[in-house]
Amino acid sequence: MNNQNVFMIGWEYPPHNSGGLGVACKGLTEALSQDQTTIQFALPYHFSQGVDHMKIISCVDPTWEERLGQKVLYPPFASYSSDGVIRSFVTAKDSLSPEKLRLLPHSELEQRVQEYARVIGSRSGSIEKHTDVIHAHDWMSFPAAQTLKKKTGKPFIAHVHSTEYDRAGLNQGNHFISHIEHEGMTQADRVIAVSYYTKSLLVNKYGIDAQKIDVAHNGASSPESQPNPGNHHFAQKRPVVVFMGRLTLHKGVQYFIQLAQSVLASIPNALFIVAGSGDMYHELLLTSATRHLSASVLFSGFVRSEQRDTLLDRADVFVMPSISEPFGLVAVEAAQRHTPVIISKNAGVSEVLHGAVALDFWDLDKMTTAIKELILDPNHSRKVVSNQLNDLEHITWGNAATKVKQSYLRAILGK
CATH class of the missing domain: 3.40.50.2000 (Glycogen Phosphorylase B;)
Incomplete structure (x- = not known):
């Protein structure tokens, strides 16, 4: 079963990303699309940039938009992005970065992730017809994936790029988020960890069955420019x-x-x-x-x-x-x-x-x-x-995509 139809649920995607999660989603989806995988990618904000390798679906609650009003929550981007990028991201309204999201009060945090789950769940009919597997990236997306799994019966992959234990410096951190992570991984058909280090945390801290966890190390995209290690335009003669x-x-x-x-x-x-x-x-x-x-x-x-x-x-x-x-x-x-x-x-x-x-x-x-x-x-x-x-030479998104597709197949076959 080479040609797979995947409904992915994310929270950010370049250029509207605050860190490595969006970069990883971009690299992985590009590699998967080159390997006979058709992807629909859900985001909790309006995305106006063109993406050739997959279809991006903006899953935004209109009542949420009215209630929150227009806010710019990524001010660091202003000095590095064109006006067009800034305007398009303002239309995302209040889609918080993963780092800012976890700092919200419990009630608002729960509201954000559940609203996202509800909007995605409302599309379950069309998703069911064109989907073999549901693939959710990190805790913000797990409730939405769980909702879709219940409505469609499609297998659900929980892709763990980081855990609350990581973000809290190996401390307990936000108990509500840890609970979402645990519930998501428990209900998932397969779990993908980005390293064996992360897999060990999932087993030891969350009690997830090791046999259920596949490891797919992140890859790296080719540099946009050639390395220039002799580039000493500043701080000359200083290490x-x-x-x-x-x-x-x-x-x-x-x-x-x-x-x-x-x-x-x-x-x-x-x-x-x-x-x-x-x-x-x-x-x-x-x-x-x-x-x-x-x-x-x-x-x-x-x-x-x-x-x-x-x-x-x-x-x-x-x-x-x-x-x-x-x-x-x-x-x-x-x-x-x-x-x-x-x-x-x-x-x-x-x-x-x-x-x-x-x-x-x-x-x-x-x-x-x-x-x-x-x-x-x-x-x-x-x-x-x-x-x-x-x-x-071996740290490639192609290698990551191969392992992810193996995880898809295990989930679809119920292994």
């Missing part, structure tokens, strides 16, 4: 160390500031760049200032596309000290730019990017040493880059 990601607890960005202080003690001209936005931004600024690091630790804000590539090209070292990272696609993007990468052992990407330097996120002494070695020893740096490039 540059980069963190890139959301400024939240589980990303370990607080450790990056500590690493900066340690490395600067012996390499005082090093420059540390924090690229991203998030709820820890002001706290990190204050920490940097009180430690007298403001001249050596720069905060660039959210970056994408050309700015991201330029920064990664310039970096002498990329560091991802996550407390808990289901995958960590940005580490692959750094490797694509020929930048040596240091990653946390608590990151799913360590299972496929073997050439990177993998260390415990809490072992700041070893991380400090690793950063200094990559800065001071060009031969060591080149060797790490070479090993990473060998790994990249």
Whole structure:
């Protein structure tokens, strides 16, 4: 059964994405569409951009729109997007990013996900006729998928890109969201985890049967431009160390500031760049200032596309000290730019990017040493880059799509 019809339920899609979830949805759907898979992709907002490889369905409750009024909830995009993109995203009204959604009061959070489920459920008749399997991405979409499964009898795949335990830094986090995740995975016919690290969390923290979980590591799309590691248009003659990601607890960005202080003690001209936005931004600024690091630790804000590539090209070292990272696609993007990468052992990407330097996120002494070695020893740096490039040959969305289709078949056949 090669040709499969899939109804996917997402929450974000580029260019209206706040992080890796939207990027992963784009890469995976493009690869699936090239492998005889027909996709309808539901979003909780109006999407006006053209997408060639699948049909995007805007599932918006008109009464929700009237009640909420028009709001712009992604202000960081304003400086990086065209007016057309901003206008089209304003028409999404109040479609919160996954990170902002989980911070809502319980009652409003429940209302958002249930409204999405109700709107999608109202389309069950047409969906049933043209669907072999329902594929939902992360907890925001699970209630909608459960509703569709009940109405259509079609098998439901729960694709876990992150868990509430990850987002809360391996703590309990939001109990309501954890409950949604548990219920969704329990009712799903199959569960897809983005790494074996995530699979272990699903088994140990949520009690999901390991036999029910398939692992499909994320892939990486080809870079839009060729790597230019000699691109030294800024910070000339200064070694540059980069963190890139959301400024939240589980990303370990607080450790990056500590690493900066340690490395600067012996390499005082090093420059540390924090690229991203998030709820820890002001706290990190204050920490940097009180430690007298403001001249050596720069905060660039959210970056994408050309700015991201330029920064990664310039970096002498990329560091991802996550407390808990289901995958960590940005580490692959750094490797694509020929930048040596240091990653946390608590990151799913360590299972496929073997050439990177993998260390415990809490072992700041070893991380400090690793950063200094990559800065001071060009031969060591080149060797790490070479090993990473060998790994990249196997980190593809095509490989991910093959594993996802195998999961579809198991769900359809009831295995």
